[in-house]
Amino acid sequence: MSNIQNKNTNSPNKFRLDRVDGKIGGVCGGIANYMNVDPLIVRLIFAVGAIAGFGSFILLYLAIWLLAK
Structure with missing residues (x-):
């Protein structure tokens, strides 16, 4: 038997609301953290999509x- 530790580095992060960098509810910040992009990009996409x-x-x-709380 070997002592190799099974660490999966490709596992996705869990989605969480970003309470620190979030503006209203932290949704865009949480999506940005999950996808490793700038939160401003996600906020702009949501703003354009809302309009x-x-x-x-x-x-x-x-x-x-509501679902991520």
Whole structure:
């Protein structure tokens, strides 16, 4: 038997709301941390989606906020 430790470095991070860098609910900050991107990019995508999608991204934001608590 070998003493090799099984460490999976490719395991995905858990999604969590980002309470520190979050502006309203921490959803965009949490998505940015999960995907390893700048939170500003995620916020801009949500803003454009809320305007172009006639508020559908607002409902998506609220759903993520409520489910991720």
